[in-house]
Amino acid sequence: MIEALSLNNFRNIERARFHFTEHFNVIYGANGSGKTNIFEALYFVGFGSSPFGTSAGDVIMNGRESASIH
Numbered sequence: 001m002i003e004a005l006s007l008n009n010f011r012n013i014e015r016a017r018f019h020f021t022e023h024f025n026v027i028y029g030a031n032g033s034g035k036t037n038i039f040e041a042l043y044f045v046g047f048g049s050s051p052f053g054t055s056a057g058d059v060i061m062n063g064r065e066s067a068s069i070h
Helices: 035-047
Strands: 004-010 013-019
Touching: 004 035, 013 035
Parallel strands: none
Antiparallel strands: 004 013
16 A cells, blocks of 8 residues: 655645555645646556556656656
C-alpha cells in the first residue's frame, strides 16, 4: 500500500505531499488543478513510465530542470 506521495516539479504540481489511508481516499479539485497528474505519478512509480506514452522529460514542469516523485 502506498501511504504517502511527494511530488516536486511534476507536470503542473510545483510541490505537494499526499497522505493515503487503507480505506477510502478522495482526490478532488477544479479542472486543470492536477488531479490526473497525481494518478500519473503513482503509475510512474509502479511502472517506470507514463501511462500516456510520454517520455520522462515531458513530466518535468516547464522551466525546471528536474522533477521528483517519492
